[in-house]
Amino acid sequence: MRLAEIDGKALLRRHGVAVPRGVLLRAGDGTPAEAAQWGGHVLKAQVLEGGRGKRGLVRRLANFDELAETRRRITAALGDPQAPLLLEEAVTIAREIYLAIRIDGTRQGLELLVAGEGGEEVETTKELVRIPLDGATTADTLYPELAKLFPRDLAARLARFAARLPDIARREDLELLEINPLAVTPQGRLVACDAKVICDDSAGFRHDPEDFPISRALEERAMTPLERTARDLGFQLVEIEGDIALVTSGAGLGMMMIDLLADNGMRAACFMDNLRGAPDETMAERLRVARIIAERPQIKAIVFLTVLSSRSLAERIEALLAWVEAQPLPKPLFVGIAAGHAATRKMSAEDAVAKLGAAGIAAFTDPIALVRAVAQAVGSRAHSS
Ligand code: GDP
Ligand code: MN
Numbered sequence: 001m002r003l004a005e006i007d008g009k010a011l012l013r014r015h016g017v018a019v020p021r022g023v024l025l026r027a028g029d030g031t032p033a034e035a036a037q038w039g040g041h042v043l044k045a046q047v048l049e050g051g052r053g054k055r056g057l058v059r060r061l062a063n064f065d066e067l068a069e070t071r072r073r074i075t076a077a078l079g080d081p082q083a084p085l086l087l088e089e090a091v092t093i094a095r096e097i098y099l100a101i102r103i104d105g106t107r108q109g110l111e112l113l114v115a116g117e118g119g120e121e122v123e124t125t126k127e128l129v130r131i132p133l134d135g136a137t138t139a140d141t142l143y144p145e146l147a148k149l150f151p152r153d154l155a156a157r158l159a160r161f162a163a164r165l166p167d168i169a170r171r172e173d174l175e176l177l178e179i180n181p182l183a184v185t186p187q188g189r190l191v192a193c194d195a196k197v198i199c200d201d202s203a204g205f206r207h208d209p210e211d212f213p214i215s216r217a218l219e220e221r222a223m224t225p226l227e228r229t230a231r232d233l234g235f236q237l238v239e240i241e242g243d244i245a246l247v248t249s250g251a252g253l254g255m256m257m258i259d260l261l262a263d264n265g266m267r268a269a270c271f272m273d274n275l276r277g278a279p280d281e282t283m284a285e286r287l288r289v290a291r292i293i294a295e296r297p298q299i300k301a302i303v304f305l306t307v308l309s310s311r312s313l314a315e316r317i318e319a320l321l322a323w324v325e326a327q328p329l330p331k332p333l334f335v336g337i338a339a340g341h342a343a344t345r346k347m348s349a350e351d352a353v354a355k356l357g358a359a360g361i362a363a364f365t366d367p368i369a370l371v372r373a374v375a376q377a378v379g380s381r382a383h384s385s
Contacts, residue, residue, distance in 0.1 A: 008195030040090030242267030
């Protein structure tokens with residue numbers, strides 16, 4: 001789960017990291033009296049996407065009297081007069097630094113990312129330095145790396161600051177903890193002016209489910225009704241603008257199929273994945289949702305891929321045929337099959353293809369052949385590369 005800035009900063013504050021003081025303004029809230037005394041003010045939209053600064057969703061007030069007008073401008077830019085906004089004391093920034101802790105998937109460990117210039121253009125910087133972290137990481141081991149990027153006294157303070165972050169990431173089960181900008185004030189203090197935090201949902205059971213209500217509400221609001229239905233049925237659905245109702249499980253297979261369809265001039269209308277890496281079988285639920293998507297006029301075909309290692313292919317094919325026979329399909333169905341040794345004891349993949357073929361369903365053991373057949377059926381042409 002991605003946390004809204006205000007929740008990310010609450011998490012940082014809990015661990016003793018300095019963040020600006022702030023107050024959440026909900027629709028209907030008046031001007032907060034306590035903020036009048038602050039040195040300056042920044043008003044920030046709380047949305048789950050980045051790049052707010054560039055979209056005019058982070059605004060510095062020249063004067064506290066501008067609050068109501070700035071509020072109107074941000075909520076108008078969001079197209080949502082009810083949107084909650086974060087009002088913060090403006091930090092005077094002498095230098096912006098980019099700092100992040102994330103999981104290096106290849107090494108299966110945490111790493112620190114640092115850039116000497118933080119702020120809105122950091123994605124385009126070439127100066128992003130990656131420092132691997134392990135149990136032996138301390139401020140002393142980080143200092144030599146940081147001293148290559150910063151003056152010595154700043155490097156020393158940053159090393160002490162950064163050395164505390166891996167422990168926060170581990171204790172809170174974070175996939176990403178990004179602070180951009182980390183402000184260096186004219187007095188040399190380090191203040192986290194923004195926080196992008198992604199929690200590992202698989203570890204959600206270790207944490208308070210009531211935590212981060214603002215992020216949860218924003219996430220809920222950003223979902224389509226069908227995405228909510230899917231979540232309640234036990235799998236993740238992301239709806240995309242497209243013409244193929246794609247039924248997969250596992251993120252890798254889903255991404256591969258979206259790319260293969262795109263290579264052949266088609267666009268998947270959805271992405272499906274298991275929730276929390278759940279081993280639960282949700283084929284029936286995923287097919288039910290795919291049928292709803294396939295009813296839409298722009299959808300040209302249903303593509304269903306099944307990958308079996310130990311579950312029985314014979315039972316899967318039976319269930320699929322029962323689903324097809326229960327109700328006429330709104331669009332033609334194409335099936336891809338990959339089945340390992342244990343799955344094919346009662347029925348081989350070739351027999352499954354033949355059995356589906358006899359029922360008038362095109363089936364394939366090669367995903368590329370599958371996608372080519374779909375392209376031909378829907379009259380799509382491959383992109384020349
Ligand atoms: P993002 O664009 O969604 O990443 O939003 P940020 O919270 O990072 O804000 C965008 C930019 O606004 C930052 O890179 C800063 O330059 C600036 N900014 C944010 N908070 C403050 C603040 O307290 N003081 C000052 N001077 N600038 C700020
Ligand atoms: Mn930022």
